[in-house]
Amino acid sequence: MFENLTDRLSQTLRHVTGKAKLNEDNIKDTLREVRMALLEADVALPVVKDFVNAVKERAVGTEVSRSLTPGQAFVKIVQAELESLMGAANEDLVLNVTPPAVILMAGLQGAGKTTTAGKLARFLKERKKKTVMLVSADIYRPAAIKQLETLAGEVGVTFFPSDLSQKPVDIANAAIREAKLKFIDVVILDTAGRLHIDAEMMAEIQALHAAVKPAETLFVVDAMTGQDAANTAKAFGDALPLTGVVLTKVDGDARGGAALSVRAITGKPIKFIGMGEKSEALEPFHPDRIASRILGMGDVLSLIEQAEQNLDKDKADKLAKKLKKGKGFDLEDFRDQLVQMKGMGGLGGLMDKLPNMGGVNLSQMGNAQTAAEKQFKQMEAIINSMTPAERRDPDLISGSRKRRIAMGSGTQVQDIGRLIKQHKQMQKMMKKFSTKGGMAKMMRGMGSMMPGGGGGMPRM
Numbered sequence: 001m002f003e004n005l006t007d008r009l010s011q012t013l014r015h016v017t018g019k020a021k022l023n024e025d026n027i028k029d030t031l032r033e034v035r036m037a038l039l040e041a042d043v044a045l046p047v048v049k050d051f052v053n054a055v056k057e058r059a060v061g062t063e064v065s066r067s068l069t070p071g072q073a074f075v076k077i078v079q080a081e082l083e084s085l086m087g088a089a090n091e092d093l094v095l096n097v098t099p100p101a102v103i104l105m106a107g108l109q110g111a112g113k114t115t116t117a118g119k120l121a122r123f124l125k126e127r128k129k130k131t132v133m134l135v136s137a138d139i140y141r142p143a144a145i146k147q148l149e150t151l152a153g154e155v156g157v158t159f160f161p162s163d164l165s166q167k168p169v170d171i172a173n174a175a176i177r178e179a180k181l182k183f184i185d186v187v188i189l190d191t192a193g194r195l196h197i198d199a200e201m202m203a204e205i206q207a208l209h210a211a212v213k214p215a216e217t218l219f220v221v222d223a224m225t226g227q228d229a230a231n232t233a234k235a236f237g238d239a240l241p242l243t244g245v246v247l248t249k250v251d252g253d254a255r256g257g258a259a260l261s262v263r264a265i266t267g268k269p270i271k272f273i274g275m276g277e278k279s280e281a282l283e284p285f286h287p288d289r290i291a292s293r294i295l296g297m298g299d300v301l302s303l304i305e306q307a308e309q310n311l312d313k314d315k316a317d318k319l320a321k322k323l324k325k326g327k328g329f330d331l332e333d334f335r336d337q338l339v340q341m342k343g344m345g346g347l348g349g350l351m352d353k354l355p356n357m358g359g360v361n362l363s364q365m366g367n368a369q370t371a372a373e374k375q376f377k378q379m380e381a382i383i384n385s386m387t388p389a390e391r392r393d394p395d396l397i398s399g400s401r402k403r404r405i406a407m408g409s410g411t412q413v414q415d416i417g418r419l420i421k422q423h424k425q426m427q428k429m430m431k432k433f434s435t436k437g438g439m440a441k442m443m444r445g446m447g448s449m450m451p452g453g454g455g456g457m458p459r460m
Helices: 003-017 024-040 045-060 070-086 113-126 142-155 168-181 199-212 227-239 257-266 287-294 300-310 313-324 331-343 346-353 366-384 388-392 399-409 413-434 438-449
Strands: 101-106 132-136 158-160 186-190 216-222 244-248 270-274 282-284
Touching (some): 003 024, 024 070, 070 287, 101 113, 113 132, 113 142, 113 244, 113 282, 132 142, 132 168, 142 158, 168 186, 216 257, 257 270, 331 366, 331 413, 366 399
Parallel strands (some): 101 216, 132 186
């Protein structure tokens, strides 16, 4: 996410952090670089101008010159200005109205409205403990209605059926009546999109808005369209009283122009970002965390939150107690760790949120990352092909058993041998971990444990 921008800005700001003194000249050079980085990221020109001027004003003033570490103070200013550009803090959904609270989804065709409606339903159900109803007012695409029904079933929320013969306003009113009878908290209304903005679509969505009086009107926009995203958001903002923006396909947006432009051009907060197709791939947008990701400082807070939501606490406690007692770390435990990691968005999802290490952002090690992901899947398949007794005691695995496991997992006999060897190394590491001063020893051993042999981790 935003790799290009992160790369450029963290390199640029690295030049300035070591400076004992900052004057107008070296600030000017750095700001030129920052300006170029933002323009390359497809941030709108007026936004870039205002941003660079704001940083310059603060940097040339007293803030930097009085600081003991001027370089770091300058980076701090850039970070603060990035945060204020994207909005000061995360703005939550305002749903404190007489139920059902209606959320209206607006946006162009292909922006990801229907997928986002499903993700939002899951978010409200699991994290906000709300009862949710999904309804489609897209009478032009039968596939969109079907898709929403499938998503509702997957997420486990109520679906209100609609068909092509009905009018969008009638569908919406009937859904709200039904939601009142069933005491449903939130109705998410998916609307029709077009390939471009036209008068017909705008008239339809304005009529819908007037009929249902939604608590939230969210504009869904594809982050990969860069500056265009901000422009379409502005056009919709002029026609509808938007309450917020949802950026989708952020995982494919290497530049990050949309995230930086949307708020400044529309004046509307970004409330959520979508990161992939899965129904759990929706995150509340925190400007401060995104700013630190952009500057290569990682986003450890989001990582912790994600871990809290996805990790199986019982399994984690069990493993901790087991290691404390000095019992071995068997292949069953190894598999659990692989599954837990998968639940947190795989290796890519974790690396994206980690800070740059030694100037190398781990999320940018594309090929190595893909190879590692592949290897983890293979490991899981191998362990799944074993019997419970073999998982508990890998020493039981003889040549004939290796052949059976290889057949069952679609791998080679050598792969089985390699996994058992890696597991033994891991066991040793876990033993060190459970002894006094074990954490330091464990970290030293980590380098050799990276998939593809040693040397996977950059030097700390």
